[in-house]
Amino acid sequence: MSGEPLTRVAALGGIYSNHQALRVAIDDARERGAQVIICLGDLGAFGPSPDKSAAILREEGIPVVRGNYDDSIARGLEDCQCGYTDPRDNHYARISYEYTLANTSSEHREWMSDFPHHIRFRMGAGPEALAVLAFHGSPRRMNEFLWETTTPTHFLQGLAAGHGADVLLGTHTGIHWSRPLGRGRWYVNAGALGRPANDGRREVWYTLLEFQDGHLEPHFVPVSYDVEALADEMLDEGLPDEFIETIRSGWWTTCLEVLPGKERARGRW
Amino acid sequence: MARVELAVVDDSPAVELEALDQLWFQVAGTVCNLRCKHCFISCAPDNHSFWFMTREQVAEALSQSTELGVKEYYFTGGEPFMNREMEAILADTLEVGPATVLTNATLMPPRRARRLARLNAGSIYTLELRVSLDGITREMNDAIRGEGAFDRCVEGVRRLVEEGFLPIITCMRSWPEDETEDYLEGFRSLLAEVGYHRPRIKILPPLLMGEEAKRTRGYDETEQVTHEMLHGFDLSQLLCTRARLVTARGVYACPILLESPSARLGDTLEEAAGRPARLRESACYTCYLSGAICSNTSSSAGSDR
Numbered sequence A: 001m002s003g004e005p006l007t008r009v010a011a012l013g014g015i016y017s018n019h020q021a022l023r024v025a026i027d028d029a030r031e032r033g034a035q036v037i038i039c040l041g042d043l044g045a046f047g048p049s050p051d052k053s054a055a056i057l058r059e060e061g062i063p064v065v066r067g068n069y070d071d072s073i074a075r076g077l078e079d080c081q082c083g084y085t086d087p088r089d090n091h092y093a094r095i096s097y098e099y100t101l102a103n104t105s106s107e108h109r110e111w112m113s114d115f116p117h118h119i120r121f122r123m124g125a126g127p128e129a130l131a132v133l134a135f136h137g138s139p140r141r142m143n144e145f146l147w148e149t150t151t152p153t154h155f156l157q158g159l160a161a162g163h164g165a166d167v168l169l170g171t172h173t174g175i176h177w178s179r180p181l182g183r184g185r186w187y188v189n190a191g192a193l194g195r196p197a198n199d200g201r202r203e204v205w206y207t208l209l210e211f212q213d214g215h216l217e218p219h220f221v222p223v224s225y226d227v228e229a230l231a232d233e234m235l236d237e238g239l240p241d242e243f244i245e246t247i248r249s250g251w252w253t254t255c256l257e258v259l260p261g262k263e264r265a266r267g268r269w
Numbered sequence B: 001m002a003r004v005e006l007a008v009v010d011d012s013p014a015v016e017l018e019a020l021d022q023l024w025f026q027v028a029g030t031v032c033n034l035r036c037k038h039c040f041i042s043c044a045p046d047n048h049s050f051w052f053m054t055r056e057q058v059a060e061a062l063s064q065s066t067e068l069g070v071k072e073y074y075f076t077g078g079e080p081f082m083n084r085e086m087e088a089i090l091a092d093t094l095e096v097g098p099a100t101v102l103t104n105a106t107l108m109p110p111r112r113a114r115r116l117a118r119l120n121a122g123s124i125y126t127l128e129l130r131v132s133l134d135g136i137t138r139e140m141n142d143a144i145r146g147e148g149a150f151d152r153c154v155e156g157v158r159r160l161v162e163e164g165f166l167p168i169i170t171c172m173r174s175w176p177e178d179e180t181e182d183y184l185e186g187f188r189s190l191l192a193e194v195g196y197h198r199p200r201i202k203i204l205p206p207l208l209m210g211e212e213a214k215r216t217r218g219y220d221e222t223e224q225v226t227h228e229m230l231h232g233f234d235l236s237q238l239l240c241t242r243a244r245l246v247t248a249r250g251v252y253a254c255p256i257l258l259e260s261p262s263a264r265l266g267d268t269l270e271e272a273a274g275r276p277a278r279l280r281e282s283a284c285y286t287c288y289l290s291g292a293i294c295s296n297t298s299s300s301a302g303s304d305r
Ligand code: SF4
Pocket: B032, B033, B034, B035, B036, B038, B039, B040, B042, B043, B044, B077, B078, B079, B104, B132, B145
């Protein structure tokens, strides 16, 4: 990263093979003046043709943090390490995992095997500069879910202090949220670019971290993309109707088991 | 005598607390309005071996817990709503983090359900109600949980659902494993009848302790965790590596071993957090086989491979 202090960084959460949204988000972030774009992992799952998203990220030279999905695909593990116990969730997780594993080229798998667990960088300059720690689930565990309504502030403060970070930047849950941790510190969950946020809207989200006047502000940016083009491709690839319904309706239809009560109650299913 | 006991203790594997992610409260002691046949700590109206916790006792542990980095709070008993201070305790808890109550839902008048909904709405954290229901018919459930339990529980669930909760229905499996899908279907249609159309259901493996051991069979001698078994095992699957249980009489390794004196690890949370749990009970064997059955979901279980 160049000598200029970073004041504008874009973070992309789980891509889930949504190459349509990925393309739009990268262009949008550049237009908004992002100096750096990073991806927080989980390139595959859910969407079609995983190689397309991987190719875009490589072409753009976007650094990627290792997600549980990337870890599984790179190592050819048996499952995606989301740990579903509900038989229905498990069934769909299996379909998308097997599809993604079968359709990721060995070249891309090799590229993924080098993804780091953490990426550190600083935003701002001088005494007000903030140390940002980017990871997938949590700094201590790649597949840990940090939901807004089940993650205490003191817990996040402890994680930040324990890992020498002012700003914790993660994803994994698929729903974006943020919380100030006092003294200018933040936890930011970038949500997912691959799938709507279970809010009945078709847009997906990425995050813009802005450092201004000595303060950091996270902004969540909605991304409109060609949902029907993605839906057609998913249909052609034989992916489940339930997944297509999610991108068309904005409501999650699978992987519901892991949602805490409040997040689940806000959704439709 | 003491020497013999010491030898036994030394032989069992000891596991350290990795992180205090879950703090459990034996908030109703062993007091319960029901007298279930399978209750693994034999709770009943007249079982006073552990008494209610006071709001102050809980508040003290809550304030220590923030330093220790606790992520989730769980309340169990007995029946937590037998504790008259339960709602105030929940209000205190929801100021610092998410709370889950393990309840039989038979003490759930509409006013209480409404107040709980207000508590939930007033916090940035989730209040989860985890309701035990052990059958899909009155006969099946009440044979285990006592006459009248089914109707009152189902009514309690209806009230919670009407107030916007999505209670987690837990059921201890009392059928062959391959029939689980049929039973799940049975639960879904039962719950739909009371307006619960997207139920969260969790089937638990039976724990052979307390009344349950008398009802079916106890563990046999070989069902114990050994050092060899832990070789290469993901220890984070065991609740005692991520949790402690606070009671009115000291802090225990986990909510399952309330009746094992050796599982009492200290007077204070800090003390108990610093001491390892001994996997000397046969119940540890069930944990070993089943993983973290006590948490709400698999969401916080398991480490990276
Ligand atoms: S299983 Fe639960 S409801 Fe039944 S007696 Fe024990 S504590 Fe009470």
